[in-house]
Amino acid sequence: MSKEAVHSAQVTAHPRPAGTPADAGDAGYSKDLKPRHVNMIAIGGAIGTGLFLGAGGRLHNAGPALAVAYLVCGVFAFFVVRALGELVLYRPSSGSFVSYAREFLGEKGAYVAGWMYFLNWSTTGIADITAIALYTHYWSLFTSIPQWVLALTALAVVLAVNLISVKIFGEMEFWFAIIKVATLVAFMLVGIFLLATRHPVDGHTPGVGMITDHGGVLPHGLMPVVLVMQGVIFAYAALELVGVAAGETAEPERIVPRAVNSIMWRVGLFYVGSVVLLALLLPGSVYSADESPFVTVLSKIGISGAGDVMNLVVLTAAMSSLNSGLYSTGRILRSMATAGSAPRFTARMNRSQVPYGGILLTCAVCVAGVVLNYLMPSQAFEIVLNVASLGVISTWVIIMVCHLVFVRRARAGEVTRPHFRLPFSPVTEITTIAFLLACLGMMWNDPEVGRRTLFLIPLIGLLLVAGWFAVRRRVSRGTGPRPTGATR
Numbered sequence: 063m064s065k066e067a068v069h070s071a072q073v074t075a076h077p078r079p080a081g082t083p084a085d086a087g088d089a090g091y092s093k094d095l096k097p098r099h100v101n102m103i104a105i106g107g108a109i110g111t112g113l114f115l116g117a118g119g120r121l122h123n124a125g126p127a128l129a130v131a132y133l134v135c136g137v138f139a140f141f142v143v144r145a146l147g148e149l150v151l152y153r154p155s156s157g158s159f160v161s162y163a164r165e166f167l168g169e170k171g172a173y174v175a176g177w178m179y180f181l182n183w184s185t186t187g188i189a190d191i192t193a194i195a196l197y198t199h200y201w202s203l204f205t206s207i208p209q210w211v212l213a214l215t216a217l218a219v220v221l222a223v224n225l226i227s228v229k230i231f232g233e234m235e236f237w238f239a240i241i242k243v244a245t246l247v248a249f250m251l252v253g254i255f256l257l258a259t260r261h262p263v264d265g266h267t268p269g270v271g272m273i274t275d276h277g278g279v280l281p282h283g284l285m286p287v288v289l290v291m292q293g294v295i296f297a298y299a300a301l302e303l304v305g306v307a308a309g310e311t312a313e314p315e316r317i318v319p320r321a322v323n324s325i326m327w328r329v330g331l332f333y334v335g336s337v338v339l340l341a342l343l344l345p346g347s348v349y350s351a352d353e354s355p356f357v358t359v360l361s362k363i364g365i366s367g368a369g370d371v372m373n374l375v376v377l378t379a380a381m382s383s384l385n386s387g388l389y390s391t392g393r394i395l396r397s398m399a400t401a402g403s404a405p406r407f408t409a410r411m412n413r414s415q416v417p418y419g420g421i422l423l424t425c426a427v428c429v430a431g432v433v434l435n436y437l438m439p440s441q442a443f444e445i446v447l448n449v450a451s452l453g454v455i456s457t458w459v460i461i462m463v464c465h466l467v468f469v470r471r472a473r474a475g476e477v478t479r480p481h482f483r484l485p486f487s488p489v490t491e492i493t494t495i496a497f498l499l500a501c502l503g504m505m506w507n508d509p510e511v512g513r514r515t516l517f518l519i520p521l522i523g524l525l526l527v528a529g530w531f532a533v534r535r536r537v538s539r540g541t542g543p544r545p546t547g548a549t550r
Contacts, residue, residue, distance in 0.1 A: 093312040099232030102239035104321040112297025119351025120290045125281040126341035136329035139298040145465040146305040147322035151480035156309030157397025166467040175460045176398040182453025183387035188431025190384035197377040224388045227414040238382035245375045253339040264362035276345040299454040319482045395420030402536035448515040462491040
């Protein structure tokens with residue numbers, strides 16, 4: 063067992079015996095993720111299909127105020143990642159917030175955190191392979207291939223990459239992020255040029271007039287902006303990957319603060335900046351959910367091949383999301399398995415120090431998504447996306463609750479807070495939790511999709527309770543050392 067795998071970042075009031083891991087699920091991992099990998103994982107988590115594709119429909123429905131929605135949600139997303147970053151420096155763990163939930167909320171908290179995160183990423187994985195199949199059908203070469211075949215092929219490719227080694231995963235995410243960032247920068251340069259020269263776009267002169275002459279910042283009122291909040295939160299859903307990746311890097315205390323702090327300006331530049339630019343170039347009514355807003359602008363100024371290029375980028379974003387989902391759930395499930403709250407086989411690792419058991423379990427759920435693509439190809443994406451949103455919100459709430467308990471114990475002298483801290487605790491945590499729960503409540507105002515999603519909460523709750531009674535004896539026996547201060 064490597065020294066790094068068993069090292070705890072901070073000494074608690076009751077130190078563990080030498081050689082005892084802080085979390086049994088942390089043992090055996092390599093430390094092959096380099097700083098550039100972690101930094102790009104942070105970027106990749108902040109930039110995805112929620113911007114490249116989802117911003118079009120949201121601009122159409124909410125208007126220029128969408129930029130404010132992205133900014134507000136981005137601030138709260140930053141608070142969540144900053145809180146997680148502090149916990150990472152206190153004790154780096156590949157189990158991430160599940161490991162922290164075990165220490166600060168007990169095994170029941172870890173159980174709920176882990177399985178809700180699994181629900182998030184397994185359903186997101188279904189959405190990703192569905193999106194990949196849909197984007198691939200854009201090209202005539204693949205039109206004749208059934209959607210479910212393309213979905214299965216994408217899943218097989220990403221699964222193979224994840225099983226080889228964490229270094230290969232890191233390299234893949236690095237280049238995926240490079241493609242996304244380069245595309246956004248190129249578009250923003252084109253957009254700024256059009257704005258500065260007032261070059262006509264589809265007969266419209268770019269500028270503030272695109273907002274003031276077409277209904278203002280809130281052309282359809284406040285409610286559409288409120289309704290898009292859930293989708294905007296989902297757009298930031300992979301930011302917590304920084305916490306998981308920290309368990310497989312050699313210097314988390316140096317890498318994590320830099321990666322976390324850079325998230326805020328990336329959100330401001332890429333999300334808010336892009337939406338403001340889009341709103342200044344064309345009226346919101348021109349954009350649609352059926353086309354990337356970037357393709358809309360580029361096609362209006364006659365740039366041939368814009369659709370092909372942007373479709374490739376969106377395809378890359380979906381592949382990146384699927385890649386990240388398999389990676390993170392594999393590590394989370396292993397942490398749970400060592401405590402007894404997940405199937406034993408999910409704790410298994412291959413020779414490359416990859417937890418293949420958990421990855422294969424997530425992959426199995428995604429295969430069910432392939433069946434969904436076969437049975438309901440036109441509805442598969444929308445069905446799973448809304449289920450995933452419940453997992454995102456619950457995960458972020460659990461992270462903030464863990465941080466609240468952590469700070470309380472630090473004030474009691476039981477643990478030591480690192481220098482890298484979430485500011486204004488506990489106000490920040492409480493405000494963030496209230497905002498996330500409010501976003502959940504806002505879904506009731508959307509009877510077509512949001513309300514149906516909320517009806518799933520009692521069913522998920524019953525499944526969690528039934529699952530807990532099925533595993534609680536195994537959890538009470540324990541399968542590995544537990545963190546100091548953890549409670550049942």
